[in-house]
Amino acid sequence: MDLFIYSDESGVFDKVHNEIFVYGGLIFLSKEEKDDYNRKYLTAEKAIRCGKYSLSEELKACKISNKEKGKLYRSLNQAIRFGIVINQKNVLDRIFMSKKDKQRYLDYAYKVGLKKALQRLIKEDRINPDEIETVHIYNDEHSTATNGRYELREGLEQEFKLGTYNLKYDKFFPPVFENLKGIELLFCDSNKVTLIRAADIVANRIYFMALNRKLENMEGIYLSTLP
Structure with a gap:
């Protein structure tokens, strides 16, 4: 059994000017379910285009009306x-002092939030956790800096495949x-991947x-709040 996960972000990670930052997405329990929702979402997009938006125009949340988003x-x-x-x-002020620390915190938040949703x-x-063979994760290509993608993949592997060890408490978490x-982590162009737009x-x-x-x-949504 494979899992298919699509996610995107909303907001700017900058506490001086912004209060909230969000990751949101969809989890599909089979390829058939994923493909079914892909068709459903394309049909919903087609219904709101109706001559108002060209076929080449991407229907992102920032471009369409609240009614259309609904x-x-x-x-x-x-x-x-x-x-x-x-x-x-x-969030601690020092985390915002470098791009690397900001990205590490965002990776941590994403990893923890997704793990909690899957555990629920x-x-x-x-x-059935024993039946999961591969987790396919598709994120918007703007979500993570290119040089941080390896670290995110490594962190997800630790949580989902290898387990983690807490040195402070001398405890292993399976x-x-x-x-x-295996875990497949891909960063996609939302203009080309329907379910990334749905995650948006x-x-x-x-x-x-x-x-x-x-x-x-x-x-009907699996929400986590941090910190």
Whole structure:
């Protein structure tokens, strides 16, 4: 059994000018489910184009109306959605002093939030962890600096395939998927990958709800808040 995960971000990681930063995305439990939602989302996009947007124009959340965003979001109502909300005012100031530290923190937040979503799916018996062979993760190509992609892949492998060791507490934490054969991490052009655009709409909705203090109104979504 393979998992297919698509994610994007919303907001700017800069605590001086921004309060919230969000990752949002979709988790599919099979290739068939992924392909089905790909078709559904393309149909939803086609319905809102209607001569208003050209076929070559990418329907990103920043370009379309709130009503149109709502229609696209509703097309994903039955999909497994997840989100990670970072309250920037609670993040240590020193993390913002270098690009590398900022990227490391964002990688940590993404890794932890995704792990929590998958653990909840396991607890709900929607995933059998022993049956997962490969995890395919597709992120928007702007999400991580090129030189930081290896570190993110390594961190995800530690959590999902190898397990982690806490030196402070002298404790080993087993991997989420004991029989995992590999992780595929790809960074994609959202103009060419439909479900990255869908992840953009999910991230944008979470960002809007977080800014307006309405996260508790979000249903059917696996949310984590940091720090």
